[in-house]
Amino acid sequence: MLRYTLCSKGWSLRHPSRILQTYRNFSSGNRKYATTHEWIKVEDNVGTVGISKHAAEELGEVVYVDLPEKGLDLEAKSTFGAVESVKAASDVYSPVSGQVLDINSKLQEDPSLINKDSLGEGWLIKLKIQNPKELDQLMDEVAYLETTQEKSSH
Amino acid sequence: MMRSAGFFRSSCSKWLLHKVDAPNVTIKRHWVTETSTGLKRTALYDSHLKYGAKMTEFCGYEMPLQYNDGIRDNHLFVRKSAGLFDVSHMGQVRIYGRHRVSFLERLVVGDIAALPPYHAVLSLLTNEQGGIIDDTIVTNMGDHINMVINACCRDKDMSHLQHYAEQARSKGEEVIVELQEQRGLVALQGPNAMKVLSKHVTEDLSMLYFMNARMMWVDGVECLVSRCGYTGEDGFEISVPNDSIQRIFDGLCDSSMVRPSGLGARDSLRLEAGLCLYGNDMDDRTTPVEASLSWTIAKSRRESGGFLGDKVILKQLKEGVERRRVGFLLQGAPARGHESILVDNQVIGQVTSGVFSPCLGKPIGMGYVEKKWAKSGTCIQIEIRQKQVSGELVKMPFVPNHYYKGN
Numbered sequence: 324m325l326r327y328t329l330c331s332k333g334w335s336l337r338h339p340s341r342i343l344q345t346y347r348n349f350s351s352g353n354r355k356y357a358t359t360h361e362w363i364k365v366e367d368n369v370g371t372v373g374i375s376k377h378a379a380e381e382l383g384e385v386v387y388v389d390l391p392e393k394g395l396d397l398e399a400k401s402t403f404g405a406v407e408s409v410k411a412a413s414d415v416y417s418p419v420s421g422q423v424l425d426i427n428s429k430l431q432e433d434p435s436l437i438n439k440d441s442l443g444e445g446w447l448i449k450l451k452i453q454n455p456k457e458l459d460q461l462m463d464e465v466a467y468l469e470t471t472q473e474k475s476s477h
Numbered sequence: 478m479m480r481s482a483g484f485f486r487s488s489c490s491k492w493l494l495h496k497v498d499a500p501n502v503t504i505k506r507h508w509v510t511e512t513s514t515g516l517k518r519t520a521l522y523d524s525h526l527k528y529g530a531k532m533t534e535f536c537g538y539e540m541p542l543q544y545n546d547g548i549r550d551n552h553l554f555v556r557k558s559a560g561l562f563d564v565s566h567m568g569q570v571r572i573y574g575r576h577r578v579s580f581l582e583r584l585v586v587g588d589i590a591a592l593p594p595y596h597a598v599l600s601l602l603t604n605e606q607g608g609i610i611d612d613t614i615v616t617n618m619g620d621h622i623n624m625v626i627n628a629c630c631r632d633k634d635m636s637h638l639q640h641y642a643e644q645a646r647s648k649g650e651e652v653i654v655e656l657q658e659q660r661g662l663v664a665l666q667g668p669n670a671m672k673v674l675s676k677h678v679t680e681d682l683s684m685l686y687f688m689n690a691r692m693m694w695v696d697g698v699e700c701l702v703s704r705c706g707y708t709g710e711d712g713f714e715i716s717v718p719n720d721s722i723q724r725i726f727d728g729l730c731d732s733s734m735v736r737p738s739g740l741g742a743r744d745s746l747r748l749e750a751g752l753c754l755y756g757n758d759m760d761d762r763t764t765p766v767e768a769s770l771s772w773t774i775a776k777s778r779r780e781s782g783g784f785l786g787d788k789v790i791l792k793q794l795k796e797g798v799e800r801r802r803v804g805f806l807l808q809g810a811p812a813r814g815h816e817s818i819l820v821d822n823q824v825i826g827q828v829t830s831g832v833f834s835p836c837l838g839k840p841i842g843m844g845y846v847e848k849k850w851a852k853s854g855t856c857i858q859i860e861i862r863q864k865q866v867s868g869e870l871v872k873m874p875f876v877p878n879h880y881y882k883g884n
Contacts, residue, residue, distance in 0.1 A: 384549040386833040389810050409548045409833045410741045412813055
């Protein structure tokens with residue numbers, strides 16, 4: 324799927340894996356994405372989790388964020404909170420299993436940080452990662468962006 | 478990822494991250510078109526796309542949920558200036574015939590006989606058990622009656638009305654009920670609505686008060702203009718023939734005082750105004766008394782009854798009810814509908830609508846609670862995601878109404 328799309332953009336002369344490598348080097352950090360639109364970025368076995376820029380845009384103005392208690396053990400794909408706009412509530416899911424080390428308390432004061440900077444200041448929680456192998460199940464940024472483009476191209 | 482508010486229950490996960498597909502139009506009739514997915518489109522569909530609408534499914538129609546400015550900004554703009562809503566999905570019904578008033582009075586709780594020409598009233602269609610079939614705006618148009626009914630109730634209401642019209646005719650009465658499929662409906666709402674509409678009509682709108690209606694020429698098209706709406710603001714609902722509606726919609730939107738507005742803002746605006754949404758805040762198992770809509774039951778009707786379900790409803794008016802619709806404010810996460818309402822860990826009721834109020838900056842909602850707890854000021858908790866959020870019952874509207882009563 325990925326290869327086809329890259330080819331269709333006229334980059335077929337270059338080997339897809341090389342393009343991917345280049346893309347990764349220039350993209351915003353080593354984020355991995357879940358199909359449910361959360362990202363995770365890992366440093367020293369601690370994962371920072373947030374929602375994707377695409378999800379934040381689709382959700383609209385965030386007015387309330389529900390986050391878990393520190394110390395809570397989360398299973399991969401389990402819901403740990405919610406991000407709410409005027410109209411709707413979106414559950415957020417943990418991309419991998421782990422223990423909640425920290426939550427972004429700034430979001431209680433200013434939930435719109437998620438709209439302003441969903442990949443940075445609008446992060447949700449930090450997790451102590453239990454099983455790094457679970458990260459392999461997630462998409463890299465290029466693959467994730469592909470899925471969002473497929474949806475919006477309808 | 479998406480869990481939706483009750484309002485869009487049927488379309489829940491559709492709008493976030495899943496755009497409604499745009500399939501080919503296959504059937505075209507009366508300007509309301511039907512797509513291959515079975516969703517209907519109003520005559521304003523192309524205008525919505527032009528203004529950047531994000532479309533959603535609502536009651537079988539593909540309708541604008543929001544435009545580029547987002548629900549919150551759109552909502553605040555309507556309160557500050559004006560918004561233009563496409564509400565063509567709602568049904569417009571005309572009732573003709575010599576016996577139209579007595580016919581309708583057998584089906585609604587309002588005093589239709591006392592309604593002066595070109596005046597409108599909010600009324601309720603009830604069933605034999607006293608449950609609400611629909612809420613409707615009834616207008617006396619002199620030689621006929623006009624009714625606006627909810628999109629979701631269109632088929633059900635029409636078969637109900639036609640059934641009783643047939644019965645009336647079999648007794649020799651003259652009644653004809655007609656659904657106006659060739660007309661669309663737009664709602665211009667907000668403090669600047671009069672200023673904006675004045676530029677498109679020759680009539681003096683300052684003489685048209687809240688719940689008054691007139692036929693007038695809007696940009697050269699004969700329209701029914703009613704001073705009413707669903708936002709708590711001053712405003713107009715304009716019934717327009719479908720072949721001119723796009724031109725009129727675009728003309729009104731041309732003003733910098735007006736923005737096209739979607740169902741998202743419509744829902745948060747009506748909730749702030751304390752207005753019910755049929756299917757959420759009342760249904761055919763809810764009576765007008767339970768829904769805190771006893772004020773729609775006219776004094777004359779309280780004495781003599783004569784409408785469907787009158788026995789149940791008149792008894793409830795005298796003796797009270799077990800549960801009542803109330804409004805609440807919350808500190809924390811917004812409730813969205815169907816959550817339990819608690820007092821001291823005891824369930825006393827259920828949420829029917831909830832939203833984050835853009836004007837108040839906190840969550841508001843309505844629901845039904847046991848009568849003994851229905852007093853405003855009662856401290857409640859609502860269970861949201863296994864956590865208890867504290868709140869308080871308050872009087873509605875949450876945001877003061879600004880109806881034009883012409884002082």
